[in-house]
Amino acid sequence: MSQEKYIGMDVHQASISVAVMDARGKLIMECLLETKAATILEFMQGLRGTLALTFEEGTSAAWLHDLLKPHVSRLVVCDPRKNALLKDGNKSDRVDARKLAELLRTNQVKPVYHGKHGTRALKELRRSYLTITKDVTRVMNRIKAVYRSWAIPCAGTSVYTPRHRAEWLAKLVEPGVRIRAEHLYQQLDSLQPVRLEARGELLLESRKHAAVKLLRQIPSIGPIRAALLVALLQTPHRFRTKRQLWAYSGFAVEIHDSGEYRSVRGKLQRNRERITVRGLNDNHNKDVKSLFKVLLYLPAHAPVPGMIFM
Incomplete structure (x- = not known):
């Protein structure tokens, strides 16, 4: 039994x-x-x-x-x-x-990869760094939204700098709006040091992984992106073939087809005029895809060669 x-x-x-x-x-x-x-x-x-x-x-x-x-x-x-x-x-x-x-x-479950303990610390620090970075971006967008809602042009980054802050706040005539902007500036001032600390801890932990040094040799991959890639992918051996990595990164081509064959004189022949709809797969890791998209975009658009290393 x-x-x-x-x-x-x-x-x-x-x-x-x-x-x-x-x-x-x-x-x-x-x-x-x-x-x-x-x-x-x-x-x-x-x-x-x-x-x-x-x-x-x-x-x-x-x-x-x-x-x-x-x-x-x-x-x-x-x-x-x-x-x-x-x-x-x-x-x-x-x-x-x-x-x-x-x-x-019945063996119908789709497994989710859980790696070994070797990259656990790097994964947690990656999650912390990205979360804080998103929080900083969210507050910066809200600051600009305050000025735009009152038709005040605010292009560039001077709206965030402390030395120009009094000048920008003076443009807000409504007292309630000015207080709201001051609260947002306080949030930004408190988050930026935390982001720098999280960045330093991520870089310090990434130095323990040999794969980071290998990735740094690739153009457009700096210390931050190398650390994020290792934390996200963990090991290349989790993918059986490179096509699985493409699918995980959101670059696998999906083909949707129907009516491939037709009957001609009693025989089935492939329809050469069939319509095929192609697209990239939706089921993917969005953080990995965004990293790879930036790597493709930066070399062609960076004004200074050194700016592509991050």
């Missing part, structure tokens, strides 16, 4: 719904666990046989992956966008856990 067990977990902040199936698809156990390491490990240690486990990618996925990896023979963190079965029929935590176990048993 097969001792294989397939475990589906529907993970939430406070609780985890668990369903366990055998190799024949029979539901042999269901339970509700508190989202605590001790409780989860106690449950896993009570199971016998060859264990296969799956749960969806989410906020707690990295923590749960590291916690349970040593206790199962197979662990799949699956892509929730590919789990079409979860959208069909009734939906609840209990039902979703059952469906995840069934998808794992």
